[in-house]
Amino acid sequence: MTEDAERIDRQQLMEETLQDFGSRSDEQLDWILGIVRHRLAAARRMGVAVPEDLAGRVSRLSAKRGWPVDLPQP
Numbered sequence: 001m002t003e004d005a006e007r008i009d010r011q012q013l014m015e016e017t018l019q020d021f022g023s024r025s026d027e028q029l030d031w032i033l034g035i036v037r038h039r040l041a042a043a044r045r046m047g048v049a050v051p052e053d054l055a056g057r058v059s060r061l062s063a064k065r066g067w068p069v070d071l072p073q074p
Helices: 003-022 026-031 033-046 052-065
Strands: none
Touching: 003 033, 003 052, 026 033, 026 052, 033 052
8 A cells, every 4th residue: 555545544534533523422522532632633633624513512621621722723
């Protein structure tokens, strides 16, 4: 497999993971919030678009816990 194909496969897997997180309730997201925050940061580094709804929910839940709010990099 070429390097480009591996990158595309990883991006596809990340997009599917973000879709799965987006389909969860706030209660479920809150339970795995640390993992979700890590995946959002990794997605941004990979150049994968993070759904605005999911990013907003994660920011809100993070603020509720008193955690720093991660903002998307321009």
